[in-house]
Amino acid sequence: MNKIIEIKTFGNEEQGFLSFFESNKDIPFEIKRIYYTYDVPINTKRGMHAHKELNQVLWCPYGEIEVILDNGKEKKSYLLDSPEKALLVGKGIWRDMYWKKENSVLCVAASDYYNEEDYIRDYDEFLKYVKEGYWNDENKLY
Numbered sequence: 001m002n003k004i005i006e007i008k009t010f011g012n013e014e015q016g017f018l019s020f021f022e023s024n025k026d027i028p029f030e031i032k033r034i035y036y037t038y039d040v041p042i043n044t045k046r047g048m049h050a051h052k053e054l055n056q057v058l059w060c061p062y063g064e065i066e067v068i069l070d071n072g073k074e075k076k077s078y079l080l081d082s083p084e085k086a087l088l089v090g091k092g093i094w095r096d097m098y099w100k101k102e103n104s105v106l107c108v109a110a111s112d113y114y115n116e117e118d119y120i121r122d123y124d125e126f127l128k129y130v131k132e133g134y135w136n137d138e139n140k141l142y
């Protein structure tokens with residue numbers, strides 16, 4: 001599931017653009033929560049966690065944010081630098097985000113309501129889950 005997707009976009013330079021995605025059509029889950037992060041200083045690292053069960057789609061409507069995904073075996077970097085693309089992030093993926101441009105905004109649509117119990121905030125604990133096969137190889141990077 002961990003891959004860049006193109007967001008449907010309509011419009012033109014004279015009138016502007018509208019972009020959207022839909023639950024269970026463009027993304028493989030129902031959206032239960034949307035949040036966004038902004039006013040983050042350049043080169044700040046955020047994220048630094050994984051989720052046991054949560055799936056997300058991340059997009060950057062303005063700016064440039066590097067997202068590094070880690071499944072405990074390999075890492076892959078993605079650049080969110082256009083409002084026309086998004087990153088699907090599945091469960092069992094450690095994520096680090098780096099703000100690369102001033103005033104960048106990161107938006108997230110999540111498959112469930114906020115639940116602190118779903119977070120893994122310690123990298124060594126995350127690696128333990130990976131080693132024990134908690135996600136049964138569902139957390140592959142593409």
